[in-house]
Amino acid sequence: MAAHAVGIGGARFGGAALAVIAGPCAIESEELVLLVAEKRKEIGILKAMGASARNIGTVFLAAGMAIGLVGTAAGSLFGLALIWVQNTYKIIRLAGDVYQIDHLPMKLTGLDFTLVTSATLLISFLATLSPARRAARLDPVEVLRYE
């Protein structure tokens, strides 16, 4: 989801990282909204069978969090891979006559990792709330009558 910590001489790009996190989370929210729209009939059927609004909301919350967890894990692996590739192959170069080093070094700290993954999961959770609530509030009569 985001390269976890990118630093030059200990500098952190927290704002940039959050921006990178927020984009995919917005997409996740949209995906869930589409999923709710796609599953309207199934939601109506389940409600007719006795699923409560809470049951339905929980299902979509769980689905959203699963997407968030998978995205966070994939993003973490991608970020770690980027750091390894850059530190190993020095792909992003710096002007050696300006800086004391000739490539952009990348460093991951435990604090950065914790902060970014926590923020990702939190934003991911918040992104699922509205679609989950929409699914929970769906009127089964309307769905079963017209779809």
Add this chain to the structure above:
Amino acid sequence: MSDVLVAARELEREYRVGPETVRVLRGVSLEVPAGESVALIGASGVGKSTLLHLLGGLDRPSAGQVLCAGEDMYARSESALARLRRSEIAFIFQFYNLLGEMTALENAMMPALLQRLTAAEARERGAAALHEVGLGDRLAHRPGELSGGEQQRVAIARALVAQPKLVLADEPTGNLDPKTSEVIWELFLRLQAERGLAFVIATHNHDLARKADHGYRLVEGRAVAWT
């Protein structure tokens, strides 16, 4: 006469359609005795589905009451109504409303899972219900691989799994040929006799409706006894 399982008292339901108010039900009163079948006939759009939804705790009336065990069903919270649908009432629909991505067995298991039975118990109940409706050899088939009559029997099995007292069937044979309709109706009557289930069945088929213990015709938003 048997105990009354569910009763409608001066039930009204109106909808807002744009600037207009459409009064679908205008004071329906009827009784569903425990273990008996009630046929509901009437022209399309007269409010049969609306009445079934109200009898099943799926909608809310504009006025009037639905009495369940003598108490106003709609005095309950939404979650209490969901519990009622989970344990006492089952719906069967004209277009079956099966979950298309699931097998017949998984569809039939669903009410048991909602009742928080274990997967093994739910599977056992679902398989038994499918055997009961004559689909014991179709457990792994998806709805798309079944005929209309078979899909409706899966829907009936799904209704049975919840072990309800009342089954509300909305045009259950409306999408089936006459011979299959007869088979489905006979299945309802057998289940009524064997399990003591009460049925309310909305239908256009007067010949089948006459086989029910009681009949009502919906006319201008009211229920009139019909024989």
